[in-house]
Amino acid sequence: MRIGYLQFTPEFGEVARNLERVALALEGADADLLVLPELFASGYQFRSREELLELAEPPDGPTAEALIRVAARGGFHLAAGFPERDGDRAYNSAMLVGPQGRVGVYRKTHLFDAETEIFEPGDSGFQVFAVGEARVGLMVCWDWIFPESARTLALQGAEVIAHTANLVLPWCQSCMPARCIENRVFAVTANRCGEERRVGDGLRFTGQSVIVSPRGETLARGPEQGEALEVVETDLALARDKKPTARNDLFGDRRPEMYRLG
Amino acid sequence: MRIGYLQFTPEFGEVARNLERVALALEGADADLLVLPELFASGYQFRSREELLELAEPPDGPTAEALIRVAARGGFHLAAGFPERDGDRAYNSAMLVGPQGRVGVYRKTHLFDAETEIFEPGDSGFQVFAVGEARVGLMVCWDWIFPESARTLALQGAEVIAHTANLVLPWCQSCMPARCIENRVFAVTANRCGEERRVGDGLRFTGQSVIVSPRGETLARGPEQGEALEVVETDLALARDKKPTARNDLFGDRRPEMYRLG
Numbered sequence: 001m002r003i004g005y006l007q008f009t010p011e012f013g014e015v016a017r018n019l020e021r022v023a024l025a026l027e028g029a030d031a032d033l034l035v036l037p038e039l040f041a042s043g044y045q046f047r048s049r050e051e052l053l054e055l056a057e058p059p060d061g062p063t064a065e066a067l068i069r070v071a072a073r074g075g076f077h078l079a080a081g082f083p084e085r086d087g088d089r090a091y092n093s094a095m096l097v098g099p100q101g102r103v104g105v106y107r108k109t110h111l112f113d114a115e116t117e118i119f120e121p122g123d124s125g126f127q128v129f130a131v132g133e134a135r136v137g138l139m140v141c142w143d144w145i146f147p148e149s150a151r152t153l154a155l156q157g158a159e160v161i162a163h164t165a166n167l168v169l170p171w172c173q174s175c176m177p178a179r180c181i182e183n184r185v186f187a188v189t190a191n192r193c194g195e196e197r198r199v200g201d202g203l204r205f206t207g208q209s210v211i212v213s214p215r216g217e218t219l220a221r222g223p224e225q226g227e228a229l230e231v232v233e234t235d236l237a238l239a240r241d242k243k244p245t246a247r248n249d250l251f252g253d254r255r256p257e258m259y260r261l262g
Numbered sequence: 263m264r265i266g267y268l269q270f271t272p273e274f275g276e277v278a279r280n281l282e283r284v285a286l287a288l289e290g291a292d293a294d295l296l297v298l299p300e301l302f303a304s305g306y307q308f309r310s311r312e313e314l315l316e317l318a319e320p321p322d323g324p325t326a327e328a329l330i331r332v333a334a335r336g337g338f339h340l341a342a343g344f345p346e347r348d349g350d351r352a353y354n355s356a357m358l359v360g361p362q363g364r365v366g367v368y369r370k371t372h373l374f375d376a377e378t379e380i381f382e383p384g385d386s387g388f389q390v391f392a393v394g395e396a397r398v399g400l401m402v403c404w405d406w407i408f409p410e411s412a413r414t415l416a417l418q419g420a421e422v423i424a425h426t427a428n429l430v431l432p433w434c435q436s437c438m439p440a441r442c443i444e445n446r447v448f449a450v451t452a453n454r455c456g457e458e459r460r461v462g463d464g465l466r467f468t469g470q471s472v473i474v475s476p477r478g479e480t481l482a483r484g485p486e487q488g489e490a491l492e493v494v495e496t497d498l499a500l501a502r503d504k505k506p507t508a509r510n511d512l513f514g515d516r517r518p519e520m521y522r523l524g
Contacts, residue, residue: 117509216436256523
């Protein structure tokens with residue numbers, strides 16, 4: 001299975017133009033699954049809940065339509081972040097689309113910092129979907145720091161975690177090997193790069209998108225700044241084998257009765 | 263609080279001699295808590311359950327007595343691994359002792375590889391104990407790969423994780439920053455070094471004991487081979503502050519109702 005990311009810098013609020021730029025960047029990409037950043041077409045720093053609601057879309061809005069066209073043309077699946085509108089509420093969501101249409105939507109469980117002021121905490125629960133023979137789980141940015149997120153996805157059968165991100169803290173990229181080793185899964189963290197200076201001191205996004213194997217190897221790593229498309233060939237058998245030794249099984253050896261995780 | 267490790271290579275089965283060597287190595291150590299490796303006085307590769315039972319001790323056996331003497335002389339606490347005998351069963355345990363005596367015992371929850379043939383799976387549950395003003399949680403070697411272990415300790419209030427280890431796989435040391443970042447705790451991984459060639463092809467232990475801060479900084483790292491004592495000064499306030507941003511709390515923001523961890 002060929003999995004990859006597009007590291008990308010949107011222009012805030014210029015949804016149509018950002019969608020065009022992504023379509024162009026993905027022309028000719030040879031992949032089965034490509035991951036785009038969190039809120040890749042809208043931008044990140046909304047000045048108010050009103051501004052967010054104006055840019056937010058339903059799961060069958062223009063962003064979904066554009067992504068499905070790109071997926072159909074390229075013959076691949078896309079996982080991508082978008083601001084999801086549901087009545088007068090908005091979620092920080094990720095959708096998975098394929099050549100035949102939308103596969104599913106996940107609403108970010110753990111909101112980061114100022115997001116808590118304008119987005120609703122996600123209520124979808126963690127989702128795993130089929131992409132060909134593979135099972136793909138969705139996770140959005142800050143979800144990564146809670147080990148329960150990737151764990152829940154992996155225990156539900158995810159072999160690949162599609163992680164859309166807008167990272168500003170320094171930790172995630174160096175911790176994704178731990179997420180992959182402890183769950184024996186592949187992960188694609190598609191981060192954005194560039195800056196936004198719309199609120200307060202603004203934000204600088206850290207780039208360095210990463211693809212990590214179930215053995216914790218970093219298979220690809222993007223630049224700190226600058227857009228980049230990377231695809232790697234992976235062997236899903238690695239993610240299906242949960243046995244790091246002949247006598248250990250990372251899932252079978254779990255002892256939930258000994259954990260206190262309430 | 264001054265926390266540290268003694269990276270050490272025991273001679274298999276020479277318990278009294280190993281205890282003397284540890285006492286000597288810790289003479290004059292200036293610390294509040296020192297962590298020794300897993301099974302630090304017995305050695306690791308037991309040829310049979312019978313051999314293990316011969317070397318296993320109750321929690322008030324000679325190993326405990328020797329450790330308490332060292333702790334009393336040095337005025338510090340010690341966390342250390344030992345084979346614990348309970349009737350005709352044996353556990354891969356860690357004990358915490360201080361100048362006043364034994365504080366507690368933890369029985370390893372997740373057994374590694376050949377350990378499953380001779381040890382019983384631990385039934386103590388994860389334990390957190392007071393060391394002065396600090397709360398210290400115990401974890402033994404392979405427990406690290408299950409994020410539930412450190413999580414359970416941290417949710418029970420552990421500010422420092424004392425991790426006794428006999429590591430042979432390449433992952434733990436590079437993943438401990440993730441354990442510390444996700445839980446905002448300090449961790450001391452005391453690994454052994456050297457080789458044992460008593461069973462099969464033998465085992466080579468990987469050294470590189472590490473002390474990691476709640477921000478994921480590696481504060482000390484031992485050599486790959488060779489014994490080493492390291493102590494670092496830490497500020498427990500870092501482990502008590504679970505807020506990586508003004509609006510986030512790593513424990514308060516958890517959403518157990520969204521996790522599927524059974």
